[in-house]
Amino acid sequence: MIVNADSAQIYRDLRVLSAAPTDEELRVATHRLYGIRDGALPCSAAEWAAMAKQEIADAHSRGRTPILVGGTGLYLRTLLDGIAPVPAIDSEVRARVRQSPVDENRRKLATLDPDAAARLKPTDTTRINRALEVILATGRTLAEWQREREGGITDEIELRPLLLLPARKWLYARCNERFAHMIDEGAVSEVEALLARKLNPNLPVMRAIGVPELSAYLVGESSLDQAVVAGRQATRRYAKRQYTWFAHQPPADWPRFQEPLDVERLGDALAQLEPNR
Numbered sequence: 001m002i003v004n005a006d007s008a009q010i011y012r013d014l015r016v017l018s019a020a021p022t023d024e025e026l027r028v029a030t031h032r033l034y035g036i037r038d039g040a041l042p043c044s045a046a047e048w049a050a051m052a053k054q055e056i057a058d059a060h061s062r063g064r065t066p067i068l069v070g071g072t073g074l075y076l077r078t079l080l081d082g083i084a085p086v087p088a089i090d091s092e093v094r095a096r097v098r099q100s101p102v103d104e105n106r107r108k109l110a111t112l113d114p115d116a117a118a119r120l121k122p123t124d125t126t127r128i129n130r131a132l133e134v135i136l137a138t139g140r141t142l143a144e145w146q147r148e149r150e151g152g153i154t155d156e157i158e159l160r161p162l163l164l165l166p167a168r169k170w171l172y173a174r175c176n177e178r179f180a181h182m183i184d185e186g187a188v189s190e191v192e193a194l195l196a197r198k199l200n201p202n203l204p205v206m207r208a209i210g211v212p213e214l215s216a217y218l219v220g221e222s223s224l225d226q227a228v229v230a231g232r233q234a235t236r237r238y239a240k241r242q243y244t245w246f247a248h249q250p251p252a253d254w255p256r257f258q259e260p261l262d263v264e265r266l267g268d269a270l271a272q273l274e275p276n277r
Contacts (some may be wrong), residue, residue, distance in 0.1 A: 003034040003052055003060045005070030005079075008208045010048065013039035013194055016187045017210040019178065032066075039194065039205030045078040052079050053153060073245045078232050080159070082152030084145040089137045097133045105132050113141045161254040171243065175235040179210065182226060188214055195219075209234045 004010060008018035021031050032055045037043050052068070054076075056126035059066040068076065095125070097105060102125045109132045110117035114130040134142045191214040199206055206212075210231045217227035 001030045001055070001064050003055050003059075003068045004031070005048075005052070005068045005072055005075050007048070007070075007072040007075060007204065009034050009045070009070065010037050010043050011035065011039045011205050011208075012037065013205050014190070014208055014211075016182050016185050017208060029217050039203060040197070040199055042204050045074045046083050047073075048075050049079040049151070051084065056153070056157070071242045073242070073247070073249060077249075080151075080152050080154045082149035084142070085148055085150055086134055086142070086145045087138060089133050092106045093137045094133050097129050097136065102128055105129055106143060107133075108132055112136070113143075115143065116141060129203050161250065163250060163254055163256045165243060165247055165256050165258055167258070168240075168243065171239055172236050175239050176232045179228065179232045179235050182210065182231075184226075188218070188224075191215055192218055209238055227247070 002021075008014050009020050010033060011018065014020070015035060020034055025031070033048070033051055036051075046104070056066045068079075070076075087145060105128050106117055106120075106122060109120075109128055112135045113131055117128075119129050120131065131142045134140070134145065138145070176187065187210055191211055194206065194211060195215060195218060201207075213222075213227045213231040216222045216230070217224050222230070
């Protein structure tokens with residue numbers, strides 16, 4: 001049983017742009033947590049982890065092996081290591097922070113949580129806002145809360161991790177091919193349908209790779225060729241960030257494969273892995 005661990009593939013609105021499993025792939029194996037959420041309803045890492053736990057437990061109860069597949073590091077880390085027990089943020093505090101300019105919030109953060117302010121990029125609006133609203137609402141820094149992670153399943157399961165880190169040149173070429181293929185498969189129509197819903201532009205589904213770039217084309221701000229170039233570039237940049245995260249953040253003893261693996265070689269690699277507890 002394959003369990004989705006990709007933050008974009010959880011939305012049914014992004015079947016093309018998230019490269020969701022094809023009908024043929026769905027017939028080959030049981031897939032869970034793909035296309036289950038409407039784009040108007042953002043899915044947090046904690047929500048995904050709770051759903052993933054249920055799917056893993058269900059697979060185990062049936063004597064089946066769940067295989068988590070996806071590149072959202074935050075999702076995987078939340079599931080395995082747990083999440084900081086940060087209380088719900090007061091709505092007035094959150095509104096006040098998110099309505100303020102990011103440079104103003106960063107100045108406040110530098111006074112209240114200088115370590116976070118120094119660590120975060122000045123343009124990282126999301127993380128600056130999060131760090132500031134947490135300390136304003138709770139009186140404790142986000143780092144302090146994160147040292148108290150709870151709910152992880154690492155100690156409850158036998159984990160056999162495998163990281164695929166192919167040559168960057170090969171990876172970036174695949175990124176370019178992938179975006180062109182998505183255009184052929186109907187990505188423009190997919191984004192057109194999203195725009196017609198007039199969703200909040202800050203929703204994850206509206207910020208997914210390809211959506212801003214193709215939106216610019218659909219509203220007349222760029223040509224389709226320019227949108228494709230921008231989409232390919234955004235895909236490569238994201239792949240670079242993912243590559244860096246998975247190369248350095250997971251434990252050093254997690255196997256890292258540098259060469260692309262076809263289906264047969266991937267099966268052999270999985271069979272040879274030692275449990276990681």
